[in-house]
Amino acid sequence: MSEDIRIKKGLTIKLKGKAEETISAAPRSGIFAIQPKDFHGVTPKLTVKVGAEVSVGDVLFYSKSNEQIKFTSPVSGTVTEIRRGAKRRILAVVIEAKSEDQFKNFGKADPLTLSKEEIQAKILESGCWSFVNQRPYDVIANPEDEAKAIFVSSFDTAPLAPNYAFALKGKEAAFQAGINALTKLTKGKVYLSVNETASFFSKTQNVEVVNVKGKHPAGNVGVQISKISPINAGERVWTVNPQDVAIIGELFLSGEYKPNRVLALAGSEVNAPQYYSVTAGQGLDSLLENKINKDNVRIISGNVLTGDKVATNGDFLGFYDNIISVIPEGNTHRFMGWMPFVGSGSIHSASKTSFSYLMPNKEYTLNTNLQGEERAMVVTGEMEKVMPIDIFPMQLIKAVLAKDIEKMENLGIYEVAPEDFALVDYTSSSKIEAQTIIREGLDIMINEVG
Amino acid sequence: MKFIRNTFDKYKPLFDKGGKYEKMAPAFNAFDTLMFVPNHTTKQGAHIRDGVDLKRVMITVILALVPALIFGMWNVGYQHFSQLGEAGTFIDYLIYGSVKFIPMVVVSYGVGLGIEFAFGVFRGHDINEGYLVSGMLIPLIMPIDLPLWMLGISVAFAVLIGKEAFGGTGMNILNPALVARAFAFFSYAPSMSGDKVWVSDAATVDAISGETILGSLAQNKEAGYSVLDMFMGYIPGSVGETSVLMILIGAAFLLFTGIASWRIMAGSVIGGALMGLIFNALGLNALMNFPWWQHLLVGGFAFGVVFMATDPVSAAQTDKGKWIYGFFIGLLAIMIRVFNGAYPEGMMMAILLMNVFAPTIDHYVIQGNIKRRKKRQKTNLETA
Structure with missing residues (x-):
């Protein structure tokens, strides 16, 4: 049985430099890091010291607030550095990799024959629990909670997003095993949303397959949740990315933690955009070497709407990221750039003040220019056009700015995550930072309501 | 282009932090960013951004005003000369109108932007673009003979009390342009209403009757103009409001670019038409008998619907709210027009009143x- 969901509100932005569907193995990086910033709200408690030898799957740190949630090494090697920032906050646990990986064995098992507790223990022990995210709040799930349902979105509609069906080619069995494990974690259903493109996803067993069509953010799991089973106050739903489902599945198939995934290296400034097989947390230097020939570019771990800016040297791939996007920096002036319709070939706009809407299939080369300055919120209705969730985005943003907890709750803060507001960031003519504001709002709610 | 950029870059350090004129930075930046989209890049959130910004939005509205503006200047000359019985060429009319009208624009922008700049500099915030549109709207809705000092004071009141007192652009409750008009209307009534102000020199030259259509109707007289005149705008009135054709061109541009809300415009027209129909059915006096669709052509109705009611800051903000807000503007405008003989033009009052009610409308829409959310929660708890 499947139902159709159609997302009408939103905006699909096509960018130049989509990754070609070939996979190369990225050169093995000599250096890896797990960065606590990737796990929002986690205060790390270290279990290793500089100089410690670790195998793949050995614990590096755990969450101070919940010791069950462990973060393990993606590689075997030696811990060489604990990078700290202001107030000695841990920024990264850096590991120098050996040439060969040794895997800690967590034991093979068929998830369908295990109990919920056994599955949960295995996932927690291996560090795979960090792949299980929770809505509301968009943080790592608390294993003690009861999840209403688990959602997996098999496709991504963000600009330049990787094709997960392609990325998981050959890992179908691992994906199915991962789904089998997830089904045991909830009393509710596991939903797998698929788009119109035929893929192995729709043949997955033991899940509720949901067909979703429409514009970005149709692929956002938060949007799908809001259409399938909206979150009420006090409820928890969990979400897992498809490539991470396969990593969890691999844990059960082989007994080993293998945080490997296929990454799209894409964007207008990449010489030959394509896919690479990589390991979570690996150093970017070896991956990006000779792939970008220009200066004055921005490298983003993640997609252009929600990712993090990274540097070329000494930075690392984000733990969850399936894409590295490289776009030009926009640090140039544009003469009388406010003139409507001028430069429609290079200026993309959701409003019709650029002819870009007449060319929906044109792939744009967009840069990082803010296209104006931050202003008071004046124009109304533009946020609603890109917000398929049944909330009032502008009123919610204002409630967060006012730190009005009751109003935030009434206006549906539990149903949203920062990524759902990425297009609001994009389209806002007042250049407000909606994702940052929503993140603050969620953090307030975590502290006040929990 | 390069030269202008270089000039800006040369003097920019003086206005940067620690520079000699640091405090004047908002003023400098206002000019700089008007000439060039700044080289600022995204720091957080989405790395790419839409090409639209507040400047582009405001300029789009100004471009939409241009047809009504040019026609309005021509009409100032045309009304003046034709009532005197003098023939003139297109250019004569336009020149006469420009000489009368351009000083009003200069005063409006001068006073308004002067205050905005002062606030920007004293409060140390960037100068918002909101007044670019208000400054153009204000002279377009004033009588052409309004003394410039009255205009200046009205503008100052609108910007200070109507806008900055509430926190500046984006925070005001009332439409600033209408605040200026309302201020002038109540403070300088002889220059703002009656039958002697709507055609240039009507107050001083006896041969000129400046009576507007609504004014005549209110006195139970004939309208005195053909429907084509009303639609084309060959009638007395404030500069921008007379030509429905030119306003419709502007409306088409605003709707095409998606800058103005079609919901507000549609709601207002429906509301106005409905009220007109009701009055036609009653038919007790000349104003009530005036055909409902002609009500939509005369006075400030069209101009108000397209350029005033759609101001996003003072209008309702929710989609449903915009329908309701627009509907009542149309309804009330015609109602005030017909019921209040002393003040036949109801559009200004209708919009200002609905400005005040807009947050209430939104409140109920959001409720x-x-x-719905609370009900979902409740049923969920019951079934669980």
């Missing part, structure tokens, strides 16, 4: 969403 609907909240109730």
Whole structure:
């Protein structure tokens, strides 16, 4: 049985430099890091010291607030550095990799024959629990909670997003095993949303397959949740990315933690955009070497709407990221750039003040220019056009700015995550930072309501 | 282009932090960013951004005003000369109108932007673009003979009390342009209403009757103009409001670019038409008998619907709210027009009144969403 969901509100932005569907193995990086910033709200408690030898799957740190949630090494090697920032906050646990990986064995098992507790223990022990995210709040799930349902979105509609069906080619069995494990974690259903493109996803067993069509953010799991089973106050739903489902599945198939995934290296400034097989947390230097020939570019771990800016040297791939996007920096002036319709070939706009809407299939080369300055919120209705969730985005943003907890709750803060507001960031003519504001709002709610 | 950029870059350090004129930075930046989209890049959130910004939005509205503006200047000359019985060429009319009208624009922008700049500099915030549109709207809705000092004071009142007192652009409750008009209307009534102000020199030259259509109707007289005149705008009135054709061109541009809300415009026209029909059915006096669709052509109705009611800051903000807000503007405008003989033009009052009610309308629309959410929660708890 499947139902159709159609997302009408939103905006699909096509960018130049989509990754070609070939996979190369990225050169093995000599250096890896797990960065606590990737796990929002986690205060790390270290279990290793500089100089410690670790195998793949050995614990590096755990969450101070919940010791069950462990973060393990993606590689075997030696811990060489604990990078700290202001107030000695841990920024990264850096590991120098050996040439060969040794895997800690967590034991093979068929998830369908295990109990919920056994599955949960295995996932927690291996560090795979960090792949299980929770809505509301968009943080790592608390294993003690009861999840209403688990959602997996098999496709991504963000600009330049990787094709997960392609990325998981050959890992179908691992994906199915991962789904089998997830089904045991909830009393509710596991939903797998698929788009119109035929893929192995729709043949997955033991899940509720949901067909979703429409514009970005149709692929956002938060949007799908809001259409399938909206979150009420006090409820928890969990979400897992498809490539991470396969990593969890691999844990059960082989007994080993293998945080490997296929990454799209894409964007207008990449010489030959394509896919690479990589390991979570690996150093970017070896991956990006000779792939970008220009200066004055921005490298983003993640997609252009929600990712993090990274540097070329000494930075690392984000733990969850399936894409590295490289776009030009926009640090140039544009003469009388406010003139409507001028430069429609290079200026993309959701409003019709650029002819870009007449060319929906044109792939744009967009840069990082803010296209104006931050202003008071004046124009109304533009946020609603890109917000398929049944909330009032502008009123919610204002409630967060006012730190009005009751109003935030009434206006549906539990149903949203920062990524759902990425297009609001994009389209806002007042250049407000909606994702940052929503993140603050969620953090307030975590502290006040929990 | 390069030269202008270089000039800006040369003097920019003086206005940067620690520079000699640091405090004047908002003023400098206002000019700089008007000439060039700044080289600022995204720091957080989405790395790419839409090409639209507040400047582009405001300029789009100004471009939409241009047809009504040019026609209005021509009409100032045309009304003046034709009532005197003098023939003139297109250019004569336009020149006469420009000489009368351009000083009003200069005063409006001069006073308004002067205050905005002062606030920007004293409060140390960037100068918002909101006044670019208000400054153009204000002279377009004033009588052409309004003394410039009255205009200046009205503008100052609108910007200070109507806008900055509430926190500046984006925070005001009332439409600033209408605040200016309302201020002038109540403070300088002889220059703002009656039958002697709507055609240039009507107050001083006896041969000129400046009576507007609504004014005549209010006195139970004939309208005295053909429907074509009303639609084309060959009638007395304030500069921008007379030509429905030119306003419709502007409206088409605003709707095409998606800058103005079609919901507000559609709601207002429906509301106005409905009220007109009701009055036609009653038919007690000349104003009530005036055909409903002609009500939509005369006075400030069209101009108000397209350029005033759609101001996003003072209008309702929710989609449903915009329908309701627009509907009542149309309804009330015609109602005030017909009931208040002393003040036949109801559009200004209708919009200002609905400006005040807009947050209430939004409140109830949003309550609907909240109730739905709470109900879902409740049924969920019951079934669980």
